[in-house]
Amino acid sequence: MSAAFRASLAALALGLTLGAWSDRGPGAPSPERRDGWYVLEADLHAHTRFSDGLLSPFDLTVHARRQRLHVLGVTEHNMVFPAQLARWFARHTGGPIVLVGEEITSAPYHVHAFGIEDRVLPRRSLDAVIDAVHAQGGVVIAAHPVAHFWPALLPVRHRLDGAEILHPIALRAPREGWDWAQMESFFQGSLAQGHRLTAVGASDYHGFSPLGLCRTLLFAREPTERGALDALREGRTVVVDHRGVSWGDPALVASLRARPYRSVARAGGYPSSGALDRVGRALGLAGLLGVTFTRRRRS
Ligand SMILES: [Zn+2]
Ligand SMILES: [Zn+2]
Secondary structure, eight states, rough: OHHHHHHHHHHHHHHHHHHHHHOOOOOOOOOOOEETTTEEEEEEOOOTTTTSSSSOHHHHHHHHHHOSEEEEEEEEEEEOHHHHHHHHHHHHHOOEEEEEEEEEEEEEEEEESSOOOOOOOOOOHHHHHHHHHHHHTTTEESSSSSGGGGHHHGGGGGOOOEEEEGGGGGSSSTTHHHHHHHHHHHHHHHHTOOOOEEEEEOOBOSSSSSSTTSSSEEEEEEHHHHHHHHHHHOEEEEEOTTTTTTEEOOOHHHHHSOOOOOOOOOOOOOOOOOOHHHHHHHHHHHHHHHHHHHHHHHH
């Protein structure tokens, strides 16, 4: 091993260590108080590597903290233990509030359960799934209710607790089967029938889009897991969509219109966080180049 190669390896290791050290993120600031509620910024749809996501439950939690989310809903396909792992980790490392969820997934429907501890397996009857979640005290939220899922969802829409009204598909051109306008019409159809679904905005985070891109404002009695769950259960949410239209509890929407809420969460790319971060990145990059270059020379 040449001296140059050893130096490059050392620079790479130091860069990685500094990067990990400087990139912990300050976490979300204290939630704003408004009309007696705590306003919690939540992303309620995220996957981990236990199914089709990229990050571990621990990394996902750290990432949510970095994005300054107050609340993260972990919703793995037909599993709850990754969400429970994330919650355990978050409780011991300074947040955020993790809601244990499950994306109960089968070909005819995807619905989220929150407030459950035992997983609910998908069944042929969505009525039976709703019963099973409610029996645990949980809530059921339709995930990305585009028309493809309507044959299963529409007969039970009046029994659902909520539905996603904002999802990253709103931000891109409609593709076969993934048209945001259909989600909007699912939501409004329910309103027209007198059933106001709890409005949820969520990113369906798998690893390549920004976590927190689509969010829900929860108006909670207390800034805790229980407070967040009760807000979902009792419909105290507001979602501002990509056009600036607000969905959710009418009184809260009116309150936000009178006095707009300034978001504290952040979405998007990776900002530099000080000198240590820049030095770490420079060392890491130099180390990587050095390792690549000196290895090539040796062969
Ligand atoms: Zn889904
Ligand atoms: Zn999903």
